[in-house]
Amino acid sequence: MKQDPRVSTFKQEFYSQVSDTDWSNWRWQLRHRIRDLEGAERIFQLTDSERQAIQKRQGLLPLGITPYYAALLDRDDAADPLRRTKIPSMEEFKVTGDECEDPLGEDAHSPVPGLVHTYPDKALFLVTDFCATYCRYCTRARMVGGGEFLPEKSMWENALDYIRAHPEIRDVLLSGGDPLILSDARLEWVLSRLAEIPHVEFLRIGTKVPAVLPYRITDGLLGVLKKYHPLFFSIHFTHPNELTLEVQEACNRLADAGIPMGGQTVLLKGVNDDPEVMKALNLGLLKVRCKPYYLHQCDPIQGSAHFRTSVEDGQALIRSLHGHTTGYAVPTYMVDTAGGGGKVPVGPEYIQGRDGDYLKLKNFQGRDTKYWDPE
Numbered sequence: 020m021k022q023d024p025r026v027s028t029f030k031q032e033f034y035s036q037v038s039d040t041d042w043s044n045w046r047w048q049l050r051h052r053i054r055d056l057e058g059a060e061r062i063f064q065l066t067d068s069e070r071q072a073i074q075k076r077q078g079l080l081p082l083g084i085t086p087y088y089a090a091l092l093d094r095d096d097a098a099d100p101l102r103r104t105k106i107p108s109m110e111e112f113k114v115t116g117d118e119c120e121d122p123l124g125e126d127a128h129s130p131v132p133g134l135v136h137t138y139p140d141k142a143l144f145l146v147t148d149f150c151a152t153y154c155r156y157c158t159r160a161r162m163v164g165g166g167e168f169l170p171e172k173s174m175w176e177n178a179l180d181y182i183r184a185h186p187e188i189r190d191v192l193l194s195g196g197d198p199l200i201l202s203d204a205r206l207e208w209v210l211s212r213l214a215e216i217p218h219v220e221f222l223r224i225g226t227k228v229p230a231v232l233p234y235r236i237t238d239g240l241l242g243v244l245k246k247y248h249p250l251f252f253s254i255h256f257t258h259p260n261e262l263t264l265e266v267q268e269a270c271n272r273l274a275d276a277g278i279p280m281g282g283q284t285v286l287l288k289g290v291n292d293d294p295e296v297m298k299a300l301n302l303g304l305l306k307v308r309c310k311p312y313y314l315h316q317c318d319p320i321q322g323s324a325h326f327r328t329s330v331e332d333g334q335a336l337i338r339s340l341h342g343h344t345t346g347y348a349v350p351t352y353m354v355d356t357a358g359g360g361g362k363v364p365v366g367p368e369y370i371q372g373r374d375g376d377y378l379k380l381k382n383f384q385g386r387d388t389k390y391w392d393p394e
Contacts, residue, residue, distance in 0.1 A: 028090075029090030044234065051085075079161060079163060083152050084105050091263070105152055105154070113325075133145045144193050147196035148195060151228055156287060156320065191222055193225065199224065199240070213247075251279050253280075253312065256300060266307070267306075270308060274307070286316055288317075288326055298340060301344075314336075335367070
């Protein structure tokens, strides 16, 4: 795998004693994650807020950054977009408004541990609580990273039994945590049993691993995945700075294995809420054959106010893309509503009313136009 210049320079400075073979081994990367104050201070010039937050944060949603991904973060500037998403600050401990631990009501729609059934024909199968890195705005901050939600086959069997007993479930999304953290054998154990259920028509994997641990996309993993088509990947990307040479190769290998990829991005204040940044990210994803799919409004988890934009700002961002770049680079802007109400598209409104048999519309240039649509 080619090495991005940023990664090569970082490795030479902080991990010069590590062989390229070890560095590109995904298990080595996981074992050597930055997980505590000492590890963070070795690499980053921390602010008082970051230092205090690392010391205060215990249990769930810990600090965890792979050496590879650390190479993409600015060592000196705490305002660096990617750094803000991975190194905690004291802002996480400020709870405002309607923020809560489970804003989407997943726990209330969990008939058995590890399974969420909110939509009629889709089940969310949470197979682990472990991630390669922990995003500070994580919707499941209440449950990830604490080692309390282990990938146990007994729990998986109960979830599989529920899916077998509900023939309306056509679509199963593996998530967590991150399913790609499982070994090839464990991941295949889950996929093979889901594939045996007649009414399950296709499978999806929700993951950030290709963006933060591209070395995980091994020949062995691809050999497993290719057995279980139709299989789709929903990949969490945040910023164009993630699109390294390593990530490009990982995504191209997935595409070559016949796996359609959709990019899922969370809209984050000061990270990717700039039109040029979002355009660069989405065009970059298209180049690696990943279709920008959803732009999510940041969920109101506890301590996330510093990341949330207004919905109006999100609509303006989509408007800045629509018509100004290829439609393939324009995701659907979604709000996941409270208490399990589900996702709702909230893109900008272009219909301005009616004029007899015509719809009055405003185009991407802001110009009034119309479309013949007799009542």
